[in-house]
Amino acid sequence: MSIPQHVTKTHATGNDFVVYADPDGAYEPTADEVRFLCDRHFGVGADGLIRLARPQAVSDLTQTQVDYCEAGGAEWFMDYRNADGSLAEMCGNGTRAITRFAQCEGLAPLAGRGVFRLGTRAGVKTLTPLGDVDGLGRDVFRVEIGAWRIGELNAYEVTIPGTSGSARGTFVDMGNPHVVAVIEDGKASLPAVEALDLATKPVVEPVIESDQNVEFVRVDGLDKAAGTGTATMRVNERGCGETLSCGTGLCATGVTLRALTGIGRWTITVRGGVLRVDVTADDVTLTGSATIVGDVTLA
Numbered sequence: 001m002s003i004p005q006h007v008t009k010t011h012a013t014g015n016d017f018v019v020y021a022d023p024d025g026a027y028e029p030t031a032d033e034v035r036f037l038c039d040r041h042f043g044v045g046a047d048g049l050i051r052l053a054r055p056q057a058v059s060d061l062t063q064t065q066v067d068y069c070e071a072g073g074a075e076w077f078m079d080y081r082n083a084d085g086s087l088a089e090m091c092g093n094g095t096r097a098i099t100r101f102a103q104c105e106g107l108a109p110l111a112g113r114g115v116f117r118l119g120t121r122a123g124v125k126t127l128t129p130l131g132d133v134d135g136l137g138r139d140v141f142r143v144e145i146g147a148w149r150i151g152e153l154n155a156y157e158v159t160i161p162g163t164s165g166s167a168r169g170t171f172v173d174m175g176n177p178h179v180v181a182v183i184e185d186g187k188a189s190l191p192a193v194e195a196l197d198l199a200t201k202p203v204v205e206p207v208i209e210s211d212q213n214v215e216f217v218r219v220d221g222l223d224k225a226a227g228t229g230t231a232t233m234r235v236n237e238r239g240c241g242e243t244l245s246c247g248t249g250l251c252a253t254g255v256t257l258r259a260l261t262g263i264g265r266w267t268i269t270v271r272g273g274v275l276r277v278d279v280t281a282d283d284v285t286l287t288g289s290a291t292i293v294g295d296v297t298l299a
Helices: 031-038 063-071 092-104 247-261
Strands: 006-012 015-022 048-053 076-082 116-120 123-133 137-146 156-160 163-173 177-182 203-205 213-223 228-237 241-243 265-270 273-279 284-289 291-297
Touching: 006 092, 015 092, 031 048, 031 076, 048 092, 063 116, 063 123, 076 092, 092 116, 092 123, 092 137, 092 247, 092 284, 092 291, 123 284, 137 247, 156 177, 163 247, 177 247, 213 247, 228 247, 247 265, 247 273, 247 284
Parallel strands: 015 048, 076 116, 177 213, 228 265
Antiparallel strands: 006 015, 006 291, 048 076, 116 123, 123 137, 137 284, 156 163, 156 203, 163 177, 213 228, 228 241, 265 273, 273 284
C-alpha cells in the first residue's frame, strides 16, 4: 500500500477523518486506498482522508500553487480526499482536525503560542488555537476561511428523491461549491430540517457541472440589536453523503443568512455539535472544536 501502516482517526464536530503525516512525500494515497480506509464496514471509517504533506509533494498542485503556499507561510499542506477517493478543494472541519493532529505531532503551536498556516487547494488558511471555549467544546480553533462568492438568491430548486416538496437554494462558492436551502418549518413544502432523509443525494436544478454540497437550514433566532443569529443545519456532501458537520457548508450557510437577514454572526447547530460563523463583506471565519479519536495500526 502507498499509505503508512500507522494512521490516526480524528473528528471535528462529528465530521470524521483518517489522517497521517507524510513529511518525506512517500505516501500519496490512491483512490482505491482512500475508499478502503474510509469504508465504515471494511476499513477504518471516515468522511474523508487527509495527508499532511509538504506542498511540493502533492502531485496535482501546479508550481503556482506551491509558490502561493510558500508565499503564504504554509510549510504544510492539507491533501484532502473525499470518501469516494476524489480530490476536494477544501474542507473547513478538516483544517481543524488536521491542525489538532499537527499539534500532537509537534508541528503546530498550542493555544496562546501562535497561529498555524495551512495550505489547501483553495489557498492558505490561518488557524488560531483557542483551547477550551464555553459552548463550543475542547481544543477549539478559529479558521480564517477567506473570501466567498454568492450567486443570485434562491436561483436553484432543490428536491430530495423519495421526499415530496422542494426548496429554493442559493449558490455559494467557498473554494468548493455549495447550494444552501433555507427552510422555514411549517411554511416550506419540504419536511422540517430534522425530518429530512439526507441518505439520498439531493437534486439541484439547474445542474451544477462540478456537483455540490447541499445544506438545509432553519433560522432559530435573531437578535438584530446584538447582530447575532442562531440556526440549525444539515448537509449532504458530494463524495460522501450526509455528514454530521461540514465546515465550508457552515460558512456557506452564514453567507446566505447574512444576505437574507443582514446579520453576520451566527451560532449554528449541526448533528455533530455547535460552531460559530462570522461573515464580513470580505471573508468568513469558522470557530469550532477538533478531537483525536485514536491511533490505528493497519494490518
